[in-house]
Amino acid sequence: MEKYDVAIIGGGSSGLAALKQLSALGKQAILLEAGSIIGSKSISGGILYSKKLKKGKVTNVEDLYENFLDDAPFERKITKYILHSTSKDKIFSMDLTAAHDYQANFGCSVLMNKLNSWFAKQATETSQKFGGGIIPGVHVKSITWNDKGRAIIHTDEIDAFEVKAIIAADGVNSEVAEMVGARSKFTSEQLYQGVKVLIKLPEKIINERFGITSSEGAAHLFAGDITLNHIGGGFLYTNHDTLSIGAVYHFDSLLKNPVEPYTLIDTLLRNPMVSELIKDTVPITKILDKTLSQEEQLKTRFDIAKLIKDWNDIRGKYLTSACEDPDSVKAKLDSIEEQMTQKFGITFGINHVESEYGAKLIPDGKRCRMEKPFFKNILFVGDAAGRGIFIGPRIEGLNVGIDDGARAAIAVARALDKDDFSESYLGEYYSQLIDESPYTTDMKQIDKDYLKIFLDAAKDVPSDIIGSGYGPILKLMSSNTFRGLVIKFANILGYDKLLPLIETENTYVKVPIQLAERLGKITSTSYHPKDTSIGERISKLSYNDDHLSHIKLLDTNNEFMKKIVVLCPAKCYAEEGEKIILQHEGCLDCGTCSQKTEWRHPRGEKGIHYKYG
Amino acid sequence: MIKGISLFINTYKLNFKKNRIAELNLAVVVKLEPDLSAGSISYNPDGTLNRSKTKNTLGPHSKIATQAAFYAKVKYGAKICVGSMSGHAANNALQIAMETCDADVLHLYNDPSFAGADTIGTAEVLRKGVEKMEGTMEKKMDIVFSGHRATDGETGQTGPQIAWKLGLTFLGNVISYDVDLEKRTVTAKRLLILRGVPEIIQEIEAPLPVFIAIDPSYKYHFNTVSLRLSAEKYKKEAYEKAQNYQQYIHTFNREELGAEKTLIGLVGSPTIVYNVQRVPKGKAIRNAKVLDGSNPEHIRQTVTAIKEALSAMVIK
Numbered sequence A: 001m002e003k004y005d006v007a008i009i010g011g012g013s014s015g016l017a018a019l020k021q022l023s024a025l026g027k028q029a030i031l032l033e034a035g036s037i038i039g040s041k042s043i044s045g046g047i048l049y050s051k052k053l054k055k056g057k058v059t060n061v062e063d064l065y066e067n068f069l070d071d072a073p074f075e076r077k078i079t080k081y082i083l084h085s086t087s088k089d090k091i092f093s094m095d096l097t098a099a100h101d102y103q104a105n106f107g108c109s110v111l112m113n114k115l116n117s118w119f120a121k122q123a124t125e126t127s128q129k130f131g132g133g134i135i136p137g138v139h140v141k142s143i144t145w146n147d148k149g150r151a152i153i154h155t156d157e158i159d160a161f162e163v164k165a166i167i168a169a170d171g172v173n174s175e176v177a178e179m180v181g182a183r184s185k186f187t188s189e190q191l192y193q194g195v196k197v198l199i200k201l202p203e204k205i206i207n208e209r210f211g212i213t214s215s216e217g218a219a220h221l222f223a224g225d226i227t228l229n230h231i232g233g234g235f236l237y238t239n240h241d242t243l244s245i246g247a248v249y250h251f252d253s254l255l256k257n258p259v260e261p262y263t264l265i266d267t268l269l270r271n272p273m274v275s276e277l278i279k280d281t282v283p284i285t286k287i288l289d290k291t292l293s294q295e296e297q298l299k300t301r302f303d304i305a306k307l308i309k310d311w312n313d314i315r316g317k318y319l320t321s322a323c324e325d326p327d328s329v330k331a332k333l334d335s336i337e338e339q340m341t342q343k344f345g346i347t348f349g350i351n352h353v354e355s356e357y358g359a360k361l362i363p364d365g366k367r368c369r370m371e372k373p374f375f376k377n378i379l380f381v382g383d384a385a386g387r388g389i390f391i392g393p394r395i396e397g398l399n400v401g402i403d404d405g406a407r408a409a410i411a412v413a414r415a416l417d418k419d420d421f422s423e424s425y426l427g428e429y430y431s432q433l434i435d436e437s438p439y440t441t442d443m444k445q446i447d448k449d450y451l452k453i454f455l456d457a458a459k460d461v462p463s464d465i466i467g468s469g470y471g472p473i474l475k476l477m478s479s480n481t482f483r484g485l486v487i488k489f490a491n492i493l494g495y496d497k498l499l500p501l502i503e504t505e506n507t508y509v510k511v512p513i514q515l516a517e518r519l520g521k522i523t524s525t526s527y528h529p530k531d532t533s534i535g536e537r538i539s540k541l542s543y544n545d546d547h548l549s550h551i552k553l554l555d556t557n558n559e560f561m562k563k564i565v566v567l568c569p570a571k572c573y574a575e576e577g578e579k580i581i582l583q584h585e586g587c588l589d590c591g592t593c594s595q596k597t598e599w600r601h602p603r604g605e606k607g608i609h610y611k612y613g
Numbered sequence B: 001m002i003k004g005i006s007l008f009i010n011t012y013k014l015n016f017k018k019n020r021i022a023e024l025n026l027a028v029v030v031k032l033e034p035d036l037s038a039g040s041i042s043y044n045p046d047g048t049l050n051r052s053k054t055k056n057t058l059g060p061h062s063k064i065a066t067q068a069a070f071y072a073k074v075k076y077g078a079k080i081c082v083g084s085m086s087g088h089a090a091n092n093a094l095q096i097a098m099e100t101c102d103a104d105v106l107h108l109y110n111d112p113s114f115a116g117a118d119t120i121g122t123a124e125v126l127r128k129g130v131e132k133m134e135g136t137m138e139k140k141m142d143i144v145f146s147g148h149r150a151t152d153g154e155t156g157q158t159g160p161q162i163a164w165k166l167g168l169t170f171l172g173n174v175i176s177y178d179v180d181l182e183k184r185t186v187t188a189k190r191l192l193i194l195r196g197v198p199e200i201i202q203e204i205e206a207p208l209p210v211f212i213a214i215d216p217s218y219k220y221h222f223n224t225v226s227l228r229l230s231a232e233k234y235k236k237e238a239y240e241k242a243q244n245y246q247q248y249i250h251t252f253n254r255e256e257l258g259a260e261k262t263l264i265g266l267v268g269s270p271t272i273v274y275n276v277q278r279v280p281k282g283k284a285i286r287n288a289k290v291l292d293g294s295n296p297e298h299i300r301q302t303v304t305a306i307k308e309a310l311s312a313m314v315i316k
Ligand SMILES: Cc1cc2nc3c(=O)[nH]c(=O)nc-3n(C[C@H](O)[C@H](O)[C@H](O)COP(=O)(O)OP(=O)(O)OC[C@H]3O[C@@H](n4cnc5c(N)ncnc54)[C@H](O)[C@@H]3O)c2cc1C
Pocket: A009, A010, A011, A012, A013, A014, A015, A032, A033, A034, A035, A039, A041, A042, A043, A044, A045, A046, A047, A048, A049, A138, A139, A140, A141, A169, A170, A171, A172, A174, A175, A176, A194, A195, A196, A246, A247, A248, A359, A360, A361, A362, A381, A382, A383, A384, A388, A395, A396, A397, A398, A399, A400, A401, A601
């Protein structure tokens, strides 16, 4: 049996950070990733933060990847951060850029397929020097231990091998955690469901519409009627030449009032402000003349496809800031448009161009971070350890996972030096490092200065909207001295008791609706997007179908599964009579149905393959 | 001290195949084909394919042949030379081939007299090509790979004809293979399809050198961590090399190849492909009858029906 020092399971941003850090420390590590290439299973919102924290130090992305700011394919640095309360066509907006900037060096929008594959390239370069590297397309299915306490990794694709330590970075639906019994599955109370669409829009149109330059970016957050009465909200982030638009809702609240995830996305897209931001010019082709011969029809179809492809390429080129010779490119574009209209009767209309749809569960670190993030010689990092910060509209899972990965690497390197992988030497030391992380503090306690930003932003809001219950507390909190006291008291109570008071329908739905209705501005749009059917969305995705299902139904007739029929973002479930049936093809590996099923990730290389993430 | 040794062993494991004495020498013959994907294809006003405007790519079957060569490179260590007969000087098929199999040498056989060749005329050029490769690399080839057939109207004869001309044992429809470097033999699995019979997989052993025509269903599989890691290393090396693939191309015209005028091109081609037609699909005529598995009478009926169906299939 082959032997290696360390195995990292999962090639998301957390696992890759662990590999990069371990290699930087001169240690050998093998990273196993189920997707056929790194990044193909990754999906995020997402804004990646780099933090400068008052209390303590974290490993930021640019600490680990020194050339990050110069070379990494991130999208845009976010410079505008605005929260919108919505009610029909009325919108009340609050500038929360101060909340975004709070203790941050920067926060940039990212697309995880591209970014993770860049991380992988950097990590591979260093890890190969020490006999390590990345192996994609391999799904870990079980772990056993030999009599020397070494872990044996069993996979579906390659022969079993032995390692001294494992870093489990296998994400929110961690099979490692479950198979070894390190923790039970996360409950609906501890999770959010995130659904996202990627919309194409040329760079210059984004700049103009969002009032930014190419080196700037905007983030818009939404609450109010777009939530369809759920706890959570919507987001819209500008990328270089795409928009990431998503809906993130508390799983408990979705179970209470099940609505299809794609309906939640469509509701957001139909908000007049969002519709106005996503619309674009698109070519509309005529129906082919059916009297033509089959061959003629095929040839015409190919010709049209080629013209549209050229039109897209050249228009994209014309509408970028990097376009060197706009006049000649414009002339080319005009000539193609002329050919399109003259030769094939193509017209131009308004639509939005959706390129990718995806979903994943998100752990709420306040509720589900692992108190003991290790088991034997396995350390859990990032989403797998239930870590991520969810305060206000800001989600921080990427930066927390990167820091966790670095901490786990330090603990493992120390254990390798002493050749001691016992829980007391490795696990507990890692646990200590994690406890010292300022991120862990953020998952436990309210930060009064961060809260002040929200209070300041809301200071002109009439107190009757906030509601009689919160009024006096808010008044107290607006005073600098009392705020300190109130927060101290709140932190003694702890998040367990506070969350049911803060994260309520009042906060996410009722108050924003009232704000919009009373203070909001009417926003109008001439573009009313048609809903995209789920079939259409799924058909645009790439899959490597496995004839074996990675999900097994346990009980086909229970209340939870009936709700999953509605809540599965890919509509894989259906009710047939009294029974629930599953068709696993089209599954997005999101994990929404995992609580009451025997749930695994698909085998290596199988299943969904995201192009953007 | 101990750490140093374990590190050494692991790096040794990865590099050791590269330094093996009995490294294999592999040739892959590939075909540049029009890229038939939407947006890449272009037509002349008269409706025929505009070859110069349509983008070209490595034919899908050729690509599988290069993947098969890559397997040997990773598993046994190998020098690979990829050769292609083509009228296009800017041959990005060779670039894709290089990226797929981490080729060491690229050969382009390009001469106006090669035009209009049928399978046997093509086979002659490629046979000369393989001999030229042996000259360039100063080694005899151990395995020559080709795709199953081309997608743009070829009949799957080129491979066997090159093998025949080179005097090599021909193994067709190969779905997996392995080499015994000490015995200098190859064991291969071949997929045989006979009408009325489920797929047959034939396992054969042959002494090197051989000619392998790879089946479209071939997919390599590396089953250990060390093989996977070295595959990743080679892939990276291949990607980097392929960015400057032109540096690796050796171009040969007819004269340089030493090909006989009468055996190549239109002159050397006794056949022309006039038309290629798909085998028409049979009409599905299915008479479904619902049978109950717990009913003995129904089971008897099923057995009789199967017997009748089987007796109708006479395999000669
Ligand atoms: C809609 C949405 C919006 C978000 N927005 C933000 C945001 O704005 N900012 C932010 O910081 N965070 C955001 N997050 C959270 C963030 O995306 C995650 O916290 C982060 O991606 C977690 O990274 P990870 O490496 O821990 O896990 P993952 O990225 O989930 O990686 C796990 C990897 O492990 C692999 N794997 C799993 N099981 C196995 C196995 N058995 N064998 C081999 N491989 C396996 C998977 O294929 C996957 O590649 C968002 C998440 C979602 C869904």
